[in-house]
Amino acid sequence: MADLLVDDVSLTYVSKKEATSALVDISFTVKDGEFISILGPSGSGKTTLLSLVAGILSPTSGKITLNGVPTTSKHANIGYMLQQDYLFPWLSIEANISLGQKILGADSKDSIEQAKSLLEQVGLTDKLTHYPSQLSGGMRQRVALVRMLATNPSLLLLDEPFSALDYQTKLKLEDLVATILKEKQKTAILVTHDIGEAIAMSDRVLLLSARPGRIAKIFDVPKEIREGLPFEARQLPSYTELFNEIWKELESLEANST
Ligand SMILES: Nc1ncnc2c1ncn2[C@@H]1O[C@H](COP(=O)(O)OP(=O)(O)OP(=O)(O)O)[C@@H](O)[C@H]1O
Numbered sequence: 001m002a003d004l005l006v007d008d009v010s011l012t013y014v015s016k017k018e019a020t021s022a023l024v025d026i027s028f029t030v031k032d033g034e035f036i037s038i039l040g041p042s043g044s045g046k047t048t049l050l051s052l053v054a055g056i057l058s059p060t061s062g063k064i065t066l067n068g069v070p071t072t073s074k075h076a077n078i079g080y081m082l083q084q085d086y087l088f089p090w091l092s093i094e095a096n097i098s099l100g101q102k103i104l105g106a107d108s109k110d111s112i113e114q115a116k117s118l119l120e121q122v123g124l125t126d127k128l129t130h131y132p133s134q135l136s137g138g139m140r141q142r143v144a145l146v147r148m149l150a151t152n153p154s155l156l157l158l159d160e161p162f163s164a165l166d167y168q169t170k171l172k173l174e175d176l177v178a179t180i181l182k183e184k185q186k187t188a189i190l191v192t193h194d195i196g197e198a199i200a201m202s203d204r205v206l207l208l209s210a211r212p213g214r215i216a217k218i219f220d221v222p223k224e225i226r227e228g229l230p231f232e233a234r235q236l237p238s239y240t241e242l243f244n245e246i247w248k249e250l251e252s253l254e255a256n257s258t
Contacts, residue, residue, distance in 0.1 A: 001067060002154035002187035004030040004053065009062035011048055021212040022048045026062070028206060028215065030155075030187055037190045037198035039246065040208030040216075041254045046191040049213070050157050053189060054078055066155055079153030083160045085144040087132040093119075094128040097147045104151045115150035122146055122176060138169035145177060149184070156181070156188040162197065174201060174230040195246050199239055200230035207249060210257030217249055 006028050013020040023045040030036050038046050051057045052064055055071035055078065066076045087096045097115050119125050122142040132140055141161060148156065161177075162170040178201055181188055192198050198205045202221050209216040219242060225233040233239050 002030070002032050003067055004071075004155060004187070004189075005063075005065045006049075006053065007063050007065075009052060009059045009064060011045070011052060011057065012060045023052075023208075024212045024214050026213070026215060028218065030189060032187055033185045034204070035181065035188045035190070035202050036204045036206055037192055037202040038206050038208065039192065039195060039198050039250065040213055041210045041250065041257060042193075043211045044208040044253075045211060045213030046208060047159060049208070050159050050189065050191050053155075054080055054157050077152070077154045079148040079151060079156045081141075081144055081148050081156065081158045081161045083164050085132070085140040087140060087143060087147075089132050092129050092131060093124065093135070093143055096132070096143060097150055100147045101150050111150060111152065114152070115146060118146045118149055118180075121180060136169075137165050138173055141165065141173060142176070145180070149180070149186075154187065156186055158188060158190040160192055161190075163193065170197075171231055177201075178230050195243055195250070196234060196239075197230070199225065199242050199246070200233040202226075205242075205246065207246065207253070209253050216253055219246060 006026055009023060009026045011023045013022055026049065038049060040046050048057065052059055053071055055076055058072055064071045066078065069076055071078065091099065101111055101115065122145065124139065124142055127135060127139065135143065162173055165173060174197060190198065190201060199221055203226055204221060205219040207216045207219070208214065221242065222238040224236055225239055
């Protein structure tokens, strides 16, 4: 179960020299099983927002709760996947995954079985004894996905997890992630610069304005896109329509900020 509430949140970074207002008056909810994406011009506060939801940062004002518990609490069960995989190079793939489980106390017999079945699903069972340097970028991100899911988090935060991959690998991994998350009915937030990826993977797309980031608009993704896999979604007329709508909106946000 995962119901996320972001209520009137603002964040100002304060250093000895200056104060930088990064986000202002952000409010939205993510319902259990929903997938939302966050788009916005560079510097609009996308990563800051994800760090706030992860509980790594505390809001300057406002509150963020997951199932009624502040996300800064150690009881909030949140998984993070980043552009870089941050696998430990000196540990085998199997050890990388089980270490994450051990740290979070998710190393019961059931959880270990679940991790094995996930590795099978992402086609990596023959790589268990390999080291990260022996794997391609796409394979490493698949390991990072398994490592995140193996701790059974209720909310998944994805910060540009596909952006360092070549285009074909990225499209394949988008389909794989979408399939697994749908099957497991996971709740997720994706930060991306890719409008197409945001549309193809999400139920809703949240657009931030230029810094300080405010919610400029929230787009509902049409049903026919949500029902299929991301690759197929990119062929639909409603995908192209929404892509153009978001593109224009982003252009006007960027133009207003310069
Ligand atoms: N630790 C920090 N201290 C001061 N300012 C910061 C800090 N981290 C981020 N900022 C500023 O806050 C604003 C939002 O940054 P953030 O990285 O969240 O934006 P973003 O939308 O993720 O950017 P990008 O699309 O370029 O990755 C930017 O102006 C950035 O320079």
